Amino acid sequence: DVKVTQSSRYLVKRTGEKVFLECVQDMDHENMFWYRQDPGLGLRLIYFSYDVKMKEKGDIPEGYSVSREKKERFSLILESASTNQTSMYLCASREGRGSNQPQHFGDGTRLSIL
């Protein structure tokens, strides 16, 4: 089974801090994704990466950046955290680029910005 591991289940940070969310997958997948999940809005794509050092913006990239230095690891960075970034963050990975391949998700990080 695919294992996607997010480094923290719960995280509390202060406004203006630089925040790092880490994600690791163990299946050598090319593609990795960061979403945020908010009530009534479903999942919204922040960034994705289809190869090492490659990234593309999703639907809501503002206020975020990403890093993919190794194939198995994809980091989400909040450059200067704000209260409106309080949310559940989900990482996912997927093999290949075919539309019929499912994404595999981690357990999520619930981030609170005070």
Add this chain to the structure above:
Amino acid sequence: GDSVTQMEGPVTLSEEAFLTINCTYTATGYPSLFWYVQYPGEGLQLLLKATKADDKGSNKGFEATYRKETTSFHLEKGSVQVSDSAVYFCALSPRGGGNKLTFGTGTQLKVEL
């Protein structure tokens, strides 16, 4: 652009009741369709998928049929259990569209004894 519309929740059922969660989509071409489930405190798990018209995905007693004529992918289960209580997400992946999954807003299911 692509979109997925799910019925509003929460849906509350008694154990052994029949479940339907409606999902309709808007997309160009022939997308692949997925149902994901999220149990409390966990991430999303793939429940089932269908990749072409008239395909039926099934898993753990859940089924959904890809209906191109009605652009729908409704989730059904004949007899729900308390352990099925979760949030269910319908999603599509555009054919040839690379990486993006478009999700519905999710439907919460509560099953009571």
